[in-house]
Amino acid sequence: MSKLWGGRFAKGTDALVHEFNASLRFDMRLAEQDIAGSKAWAQGLVGAGVLTQPEADTIIAGLGEVEEELANGRFQFDPTDEDIHTAVERRLTEIVGAVGGKLHTGRSRNDQVATDFRLWLLGACDQVAAWLTDLQQALIESAEANLNLPMPGYTHLQHAQPVTWGHWILSHFWPLTRDQERLGQVRQRTAVLPLGSGALAGTAFPVDRQALADALGFVAISQNSLDGVSDRDFAADFLYMATMIGLHLSRLSEQLVLFSSSEFGFVRLDDGYSTGSSLMPQKKNPDTLELTRGKSGRILGNLVGLLTTLKGLPSSYDKDLQEDKEPVFDAFDTLSHTLPIMAGLLRTLTLRPERMAQQLEPSLLSTDLADYLVKQGVPFRRAHHLVGEVVQLAENRGVPLTALTLTDLKTVSELFGEGATAVFNIPSSLSSRSATGGTAPEALQAQLNAAKQVVSG
Ligand code: ARG
Numbered sequence: 001m002s003k004l005w006g007g008r009f010a011k012g013t014d015a016l017v018h019e020f021n022a023s024l025r026f027d028m029r030l031a032e033q034d035i036a037g038s039k040a041w042a043q044g045l046v047g048a049g050v051l052t053q054p055e056a057d058t059i060i061a062g063l064g065e066v067e068e069e070l071a072n073g074r075f076q077f078d079p080t081d082e083d084i085h086t087a088v089e090r091r092l093t094e095i096v097g098a099v100g101g102k103l104h105t106g107r108s109r110n111d112q113v114a115t116d117f118r119l120w121l122l123g124a125c126d127q128v129a130a131w132l133t134d135l136q137q138a139l140i141e142s143a144e145a146n147l148n149l150p151m152p153g154y155t156h157l158q159h160a161q162p163v164t165w166g167h168w169i170l171s172h173f174w175p176l177t178r179d180q181e182r183l184g185q186v187r188q189r190t191a192v193l194p195l196g197s198g199a200l201a202g203t204a205f206p207v208d209r210q211a212l213a214d215a216l217g218f219v220a221i222s223q224n225s226l227d228g229v230s231d232r233d234f235a236a237d238f239l240y241m242a243t244m245i246g247l248h249l250s251r252l253s254e255q256l257v258l259f260s261s262s263e264f265g266f267v268r269l270d271d272g273y274s275t276g277s278s279l280m281p282q283k284k285n286p287d288t289l290e291l292t293r294g295k296s297g298r299i300l301g302n303l304v305g306l307l308t309t310l311k312g313l314p315s316s317y318d319k320d321l322q323e324d325k326e327p328v329f330d331a332f333d334t335l336s337h338t339l340p341i342m343a344g345l346l347r348t349l350t351l352r353p354e355r356m357a358q359q360l361e362p363s364l365l366s367t368d369l370a371d372y373l374v375k376q377g378v379p380f381r382r383a384h385h386l387v388g389e390v391v392q393l394a395e396n397r398g399v400p401l402t403a404l405t406l407t408d409l410k411t412v413s414e415l416f417g418e419g420a421t422a423v424f425n426i427p428s429s430l431s432s433r434s435a436t437g438g439t440a441p442e443a444l445q446a447q448l449n450a451a452k453q454v455v456s457g
Helices: 015-021 024-047 053-071 084-102 109-145 165-170 173-190 209-216 225-230 233-259 287-311 319-347 353-358 362-375 380-397 406-412 418-423 426-432 441-456
Strands: 150-155 158-164
Touching (some): 024 053, 024 084, 024 109, 024 209, 109 165, 109 173, 109 225, 109 233, 109 441, 150 165, 150 353, 150 426, 158 362, 158 426, 165 173, 165 441, 173 233, 233 287, 287 319, 362 380, 362 418, 362 426, 380 406, 418 426
Antiparallel strands (some): 150 158
């Protein structure tokens, strides 16, 4: 097999080694970016006095043809093609002849692949941002439709205090806002152009790297050629950001799996977002949520895999770096499913307020009873203890808190007065938490408005 780098080799590559070495199978995804980078480089070589403008025009037109062949599936890959870079250059030279061989002047696949990958990732970041925004929008719609619908709130998965659907669903909105911020940072670190770093030591031709950056939409250029070819922080940053999205979706999934169970029954999944059992006719399974939860592990695996690859490497290019792309592509592909599916699932979700109401039992208001005593001047620690005794009294009698009379309460403490039993009221409990972030209707409305602002932002 003849390779683009074959000059110093007396014999061809072993077939299995060729297959092992080749990355075409997955870096074909960088075709569009490879061609864009090559067009910019050809123009850069004119500025550097390497190519005449007509030569560059010929090369750029030839690259346009290669691009078309790739886009419409007419491109014929050759068994000698090692990666997308060699495939494009080979085909270019077939189309334009010997002048095609001038394109690689002053450039290496090392700065080329780093450039292509960054360009691809910039596009991927835009996609992920759009999917995230749509999911945030779906959460807002769900919150708005049932902003003040009471439901039990949990800590340790035990009944804690009443919250509302809007409050709960927006608790899944803000993590995604932080993911958006992380995404912005990934974008910023990715938009640094390594082209012009050569193999490791820079390029010997006076190419205007800033002009290349401008042409390709990068906001800065790398300052050290060794770092330029070896920096994959942006890929790790992307995977960390993707892992956090995965984790946030997993948490939402886990909660919806619980809420859709017969025991909770707070929500019903749309048929389009659930599946049946091959054996049990009655089953409606939350597979989409379970898969979303499961795939979060896969994204984390991609992050750990890449970090492990990077950890032992010196600066400059090493072939280990070829292992950078698949985990990133896989994380992106996973998000391309989980994010839009979660948005669709939320938009078709049915709530069951009657099931939530059944679970709104009086013990959820124990803190409110303690707060009542606090308002009578009792220190909170003491109030907490007294209400604990009230709870015990009710438990010993096997009745709910609301079955206790004022006389019963007074056996625990004389400090319980007329208004004490009035705290057993869900709406007033919700309304009392009016500080920013709380359950009161005006606090929830303010939160919803803030969320909308973030999304329209
Ligand atoms: N396919 C390679 C990669 O993805 C391109 C760079 C190859 N460079 C080299 N010196 N062999 O990393």
